[in-house]
Amino acid sequence: MGKGTLVIGASHAGVQCASALRDAGYAERIILVGEDDALPYHRPPLSKTFICAKVSEEDIELKSHAFYTDEQVELRRGLRADFICREARTVTLSNGETLEYDNLVLATGSRPRLWRKGEMPGNVHVLRTLADARQIVRTLKATDGTVAIVGGGYVGLELAATVRTQFGRDVVIIEASGRLLSRSASPLLSDWVARQHVLAGSRLLLNTPMVGFETSDGVVDAVVLDGQPDVKASVVILGLGIVPNEELALQAGIRCADGIMVDEFCRTDDPCVYAIGDCTRFSVAQVDRMVRLECVQNAHDQARTVAATIAGNPTPYRPVPWFWSDQMGSKLQTVGFLDNAVSSITHGDIENGKGSFFHFDSEKNLCAAETVNNPAIHMQIRRAMAAGKKLEQQRFEHEGKLDLKV
Ligand SMILES: Cc1cc2nc3c(=O)[nH]c(=O)nc-3n(C[C@H](O)[C@H](O)[C@H](O)COP(=O)(O)OP(=O)(O)OC[C@H]3O[C@@H](n4cnc5c(N)ncnc54)[C@H](O)[C@@H]3O)c2cc1C
Known part of the structure; x- marks a missing residue:
């Protein structure tokens, strides 16, 4: 057995990474270190259902206690990773303990500004x-x-x-x-x-x-x-807004620029160190800038990307970002990038609570869609975008005949 994979940050990205590693057949040691004392939990309900007591702390756990035992993921809660020594491939924790790694995954997330x-x-x-x-x-x-x-x-x-x-x-x-x-x-x-x-x-x-x-x-x-x-x-x-937690990476001399810089396999400029989730910045084909995606989709998809790479099956990450928000009894969902939008078409009866805004680039292809209480349309667009399908503006011009089949 080697020294295994050490994941710093036990939230959406870190927990998903541990889980995806086991799903990919990774049999080495996995240690998951998190500063939070609580069993890792979903953050989205905190602002939606948790503060008005519609769900309990147990309801929002990312995984049950049994997951960590059954999958042999060593969860170390209430401990901060303070120092990375890349030469020795070690990380020192806030309790003075030093852990060794073959692969280090930084899933340190972000904090409120x-x-x-x-x-x-x-x-x-x-x-x-x-x-x-x-x-x-x-x-x-x-x-x-x-x-x-x-x-x-x-x-x-x-x-x-x-x-x-x-x-x-x-x-x-x-x-x-x-x-x-x-x-x-x-x-x-x-x-x-x-x-x-x-x-x-x-x-x-x-x-x-x-x-x-x-x-x-x-x-x-x-x-x-x-x-x-x-x-x-x-x-x-x-x-x-939020600020990426990049200080640990910066201390180790890993390249950061308002986020830990990663490539399409979520590799940093150290081949043994990866980064995933809110703490990362990377380039995407769809837009002409480096992006930080602050959403669960990105945390999960980057986690799966890293797990596949570590497990020996590298597959590049090509994000189709999506996000949801629940407000005033409505479900808002967004998919795609709005950067290149030059025109828009509205469907449905948004004023009465159900409809969609479709946004198109200069070549008249769909680049983003925002839906209000319209999850079926959101899912169809997501699937089409994930399959790399171009959705031309003309498809959306006659609302009654919308055909999004991939
Ligand atoms: C109230 C709220 C509502 C949200 N709603 C939505 C939503 O509806 N949809 C959506 O897609 N997204 C939503 N988000 C955003 C989503 O929660 C984040 O994108 C997601 O949590 C990112 O996951 P992450 O694991 O990358 O980072 P984080 O969740 O920030 O987790 C990083 C973890 O790393 C730990 N850590 C950091 N540094 C260290 C260290 N040195 N040592 C040990 N541990 C460390 C932190 O304590 C933290 O637990 C919401 C966020 C909030 C706060």
Whole structure:
């Protein structure tokens, strides 16, 4: 037996990597090190169903205890990997222990971007971990008054929806740019989402940069805005985006540029070190830039890519990114890249809660689709894109005759 595979980060990417390695017949030792104390869990429910108690901690486990025993995956929880020695192929943990590896997989994920130098008065929260979610629930239960959500990205908006509809609180959404979801959705979907939040009774402030907090006795009581009156709030949740956890790789001299740089096999510039999930940056054929994909699909697919490579069956990763979000009782799903979209076609009755936005590039081929409560269409497009099929704009011009068969 060799020294096996050491995976740092025990969440969507790391756990899937361990599982996919065993599925691929990998029989060597697998050690999975995670800083979080909890048994690895799904993050998406944290902002959707967990904070309003529709699911329990047990319901959101990624794998049961039995998986780790049965598959001989040595899960080391509550420990941080502090130092990589690439020459010796070792990693030193926060408890002083040193582990050896043949293959090292960095699945260190990302963390919420904080306000300025991490200034966090009382009742100001971010949401990334189960511990964050538990703390938000405690604060919501212990307070009344307005909840301010700073940042109109998916996590912030899901929280806004849950807090407004399930906790019945007054909600103010504060967004610095001119529209919600500006990094991840088309203007068509942004506008629809904005209308749903306003219809549910939330106050929406666009083009409104936050400049700080007003506090009393160390606890927040208002968000200070640029050129506008302060927003009084007893709770503030920051959804300012994420930062990749690349410091461990940087310390080891592995190439990083706002993400650990990997190739199509998820290899870093060290042939024994791979990286997967939210912490990575890589090039894709569809768009003219290096991307970081912050979604479960990417974590899982890169994990499977690395497992196949380590197990001796390398297959390049060609992502068709997809994402979902549950807000205001609607399921939003996105597939593809919006970068090259120059025209769009709308199907269905979006205003009444079901429809799709299809986006086309300059060659009149579909490059992305956004659906609202339309999972069947989302799945058909995903399958077609994964099969590399071109979907020409003319197919979408007559709604009644939409044929997406691959
Ligand atoms: C509230 C919320 C809702 C979301 N909803 C959706 C959704 O609806 N759909 C979707 O596709 N995506 C969603 N996402 C994003 C999705 O959860 C992430 O893309 C996914 O978690 C990425 O998985 P990962 O394993 O790469 O990274 P992470 O989940 O960030 O896990 C990385 C792990 O590594 C650990 N770690 C980091 N450094 C070290 C170290 N040095 N030593 C040991 N351990 C370390 C961290 O503690 C962490 O547990 C959501 C995220 C959040 C927070």
